[in-house]
Amino acid sequence: MSTDCSENSSLFRIRTIAEYQFGRGAGEALFPEGCTFQYSTTGRIRHALYGKDRLATIRAQDGRLTLGIRGAERLHESLPPDRYRVVIAADVLEFVSAGKNAFARHVIRADPGIRGGDEVLVVDEEGQLVATGTAMLSGFEMMEFKYGVAVKVRAGKVN
Structure with a gap:
């Protein structure tokens, strides 16, 4: 659904959310000029797109971003090497890249x-x-626990 919101104010708004959630510089890295938006029936931003690729969705319950795989790729390129990253063992790469937790x-x-x-x-x-x-545990807990879901995978990057 479209609304009267200008694309510039929507871009500013979603970049601000990204800066809050991921840190300085994340907004511009994640959402380049030329992003388009899909809006909910209430006129709020729902999805941010770049071309046909979904970069992110704004969760209605808390206003935070959930990343599409293209958004994750853009963020991966711009964040410092260890920020917001969970490193997993090689023997489960195939499953996780297919979207398994x-x-x-x-x-x-x-x-x-x-x-x-x-x-x-x-x-x-x-x-x-x-x-x-989405992380189900804190970074510390992921390292300490030997059971349970650490990351509820939303999208895998199948090569």
Whole structure:
């Protein structure tokens, strides 16, 4: 649905959310000029698109971003190497890249700044993006626990 919101004010708004959620510089890196938006029936931004690719969705319940795989790729390129990243073991890469959840026992490293509910990037040991999803545990808990879901994967990057 479209609305009277100008694309510039929507771009500013969604970049501000990204800056709050992921840190300085994330807004511009994640949402380039030329992004388009889909709006809810109430006129709020729902999805941010670049071409036909969904970069992110704004969750209605808390106003935070959930990343599409293209958005995760853009963020992966711009964030410092360990920020919002969960490194998983090689033996589960195929499953996680296909969209299956990442379990705590397969986590090799995790950003200690991750909190449960944060949007995270799941990477392999070389730092290559594998998937994106929501952290179910904090970074510390991912390293300490040997059971349970660490990341609820939303989208995998099937090569």
